[in-house]
Every structure is written in structure tokens, then in C-alpha cells.
Amino acid sequence: MATQTAPQRRASERERFDAYLATCPARKLLDRISDKWVSLLLNALADGPRRYSELSRTLAGVSQKMLTQTLRTMERDGLVARTVTPAVPVRVDYALTPLGASLLPIMTAIKAWAETHIHEVDEAQAAYDAGRF
Amino acid sequence: MATQTAPQRRASERERFDAYLATCPARKLLDRISDKWVSLLLNALADGPRRYSELSRTLAGVSQKMLTQTLRTMERDGLVARTVTPAVPVRVDYALTPLGASLLPIMTAIKAWAETHIHEVDEAQAAYDAGRF
DNA sequence: CTGCATCCTACCAGATACTG
DNA sequence: CAGTATCTGGTAGGATGCAG
Numbered sequence: 154m155a156t157q158t159a160p161q162r163r164a165s166e167r168e169r170f171d172a173y174l175a176t177c178p179a180r181k182l183l184d185r186i187s188d189k190w191v192s193l194l195l196n197a198l199a200d201g202p203r204r205y206s207e208l209s210r211t212l213a214g215v216s217q218k219m220l221t222q223t224l225r226t227m228e229r230d231g232l233v234a235r236t237v238t239p240a241v242p243v244r245v246d247y248a249l250t251p252l253g254a255s256l257l258p259i260m261t262a263i264k265a266w267a268e269t270h271i272h273e274v275d276e277a278q279a280a281y282d283a284g285r286f
Numbered sequence: 287m288a289t290q291t292a293p294q295r296r297a298s299e300r301e302r303f304d305a306y307l308a309t310c311p312a313r314k315l316l317d318r319i320s321d322k323w324v325s326l327l328l329n330a331l332a333d334g335p336r337r338y339s340e341l342s343r344t345l346a347g348v349s350q351k352m353l354t355q356t357l358r359t360m361e362r363d364g365l366v367a368r369t370v371t372p373a374v375p376v377r378v379d380y381a382l383t384p385l386g387a388s389l390l391p392i393m394t395a396i397k398a399w400a401e402t403h404i405h406e407v408d409e410a411q412a413a414y415d416a417g418r419f
Numbered sequence: 420c421t422g423c424a425t426c427c428t429a430c431c432a433g434a435t436a437c438t439g
Numbered sequence: 440c441a442g443t444a445t446c447t448g449g450t451a452g453g454a455t456g457c458a459g
Binding site for chain 1: 299300302303304307311312313314315316317319320322325345346347361362363364365385388389392393395396397399400401403404406407409410411413414415
């Protein structure tokens with residue numbers, strides 16, 4: 154019996170690589186902030202707590218499913234705090250935790266790079282596309 | 287005739303919001319670097335040009351489809367330069383452009399945050415999960 | 420060696436409707 | 440008001456085979 158076929162070997166390599174990626178802190182972080190809504194929520198909560206319905210209006214494009222889901226994930230990650238005020242009707246506020254707030258400088262850095270260089274990217278794209286016709 | 291039904295209004299709001307997002311530089315950037323392979327390629331190319339096959343080996347888990355696709359996108363964005371050396375067999379090298387290299391500090395910042403705070407995230411997750419049983 | 424085209428699957432986001 | 444539950448369609452991404 155042969156050691157391993159090529160596909161088998163690649164599969165196991167892939168497995169090990171995935172395992173490695175799963176433990177890579179930088180990738181774990183990227184997977185989180187890269188989420189479409191996480192970055193927007195980080196921004197929306199940057200200058201103070203917001204109610205669920207406020208967030209829902211601010212991020213006009215989000216479905217409540219994704220809003221809830223994203224907030225839950227961020228809460229689980231310790232990025233936001235959820236406060237329920239028992240009343241009728243119920244009131245729920247979300248706020249950044251210190252950990253969540255410590256992410257803001259990074260978002261700012263990304264924003265800064267983007268605003269400085271995005272036109273270069275656009276030009277590169279235009280040039281690239283031009284060469285293809 | 288009524289102005290708009292609720293679903294219609296939400297749909298058009300969503301449309302406008304999507305349009306806004308599409309023009310948001312920071313989001314455009316995030317969409318790019320958040321890509322699983324882009325960040326890894328940025329790293330792999332950080333200290334010099336690499337051949338296609340080298341990259342393929344370094345990023346053990348990538349399918350050649352994704353490798354090629356990702357490299358193409360990065361080339362289009364002006365982040366990497368592609369150099370073909372006509373020979374038999376063909377030789378293709380990829381290198382970071384200055385624009386691509388200017389992204390490295392951001393990746394470093396992300397990595398730094400991740401390494402500093404990831405254990406807090408892990409703890410938060412553990413605490414959160416513990417509360418649910 | 421490098422890369423494209425095709426097919427195929429698994430996952431995820433959105434719509435919708437219902438609950439405390 | 441602030442969610443939860445379920446269904447479904449689109450799409451990202453892997454496998455495979457062929458080509459320059």
C-alpha cells in the first residue's frame with residue numbers, strides 16, 4: 154500500500170494549515186473585524202451607548218437577524234456590553250467595553266490608510282482594466 | 287396611492303445604504319485585507335519576491351484557484367507586481383509594490399493588538415459560554 | 420510551471436412570521 | 440421593543456481536467 158495519494162496528502166496538509174490558522178491571533182482578529190457589520194457597529198458605538206432600535210436605524214441596511222447575531226458575537230468576544238432595563242416595554246442598551254474601545258485606534262488607522270491610498274488603488278484598477286481591452 | 291409599503295421603504299433604504307458602503311474607503315479596504323488569503327500573501331511577500339510555486343507551498347492550505355484569484359485581485363488593486371520570465375518552463379514572480387508594502391504597518395498593528403488582547407477575548411468567550419449552562 | 424474553465428457543494432445572509 | 444425560528448437563494452470556494 155502506498156503511503157498517501159496526492160489528494161490525501163494535500164487534504165491533510167490543508168487540515169494542519171487550518172488548525173494553524175485557527176490558532177493565529179491575527180487571523181482570529183481579522184476574521185472578526187472584517188465582518189461587514191462589526192466595523193460599522195464599532196463606529197456606531199464609538200461615542201456612547203445606543204439602544205437596539207437606534208442601532209437598527211443607524212445601520213439602515215442591516216436585517217435584525219444580522220444585527221442581533223453580530224451584537225451577540227461581539228458580546229461573546231467581550232467587545233460590547235449588553236444592558237437590559239426591565240420595564241414595559243423592555244429597554245436594551247449596548248455599549249463598547251474597554252476592550253472594544255481599544256479596537257478603535259486600529260479602525261482609525263485603517264480608515265486613515267484607506268483615505269490616503271484608496272485613489273491609488275482605484276487608479277491601479279483602472280490601469281489594469283484598461284490593459285485588458 | 288399610498289406612498290410606500292414598509293418592505294418597499296426598507297428595500298430602498300437598504301439600497302442607498304449599500305451604495306454608501308460601496309463608496310466608503312475604509313470598507314473597501316476592509317473588504318480587501320479581510321480576505322483570508324490576502325493577509326497571508328501580504329506576509330509571505332513581506333521580505334521579498336516569491337515564485338508562484340513557492341507561494342503555493344508556503345500557504346499550504348490554499349487551492350491554486352484561490353491563490354491565482356487572490357493574486358490577480360491584488361495585482362489589479364496595485365498591491366503586488368507580477369513578473370513573467372519567458373522560458374521553458376515559464377517562471378512567474380510576485381512582489382509587493384510600494385503601495386502593497388505600505389499596508390504592512392497596518393498588518394503589524396493588527397497583529398500587535400491581536401497578540402496583546404486575544405487572551406482577553408478568549409476569556410470573555412469562556413465566561414460568556416460558562417453563563418449559558 | 421503557471422493558470423484557466425467547469426462543475427459542484429456547503430455555508431451564510433436575507434425574508435418572513437411569530438413570541439415575551 | 441427586542442428578539443427567535445425557519446426557509447431559501449446566492450455565492451464563495453474546492454476538485455478536477457485541460458492548455459500555453
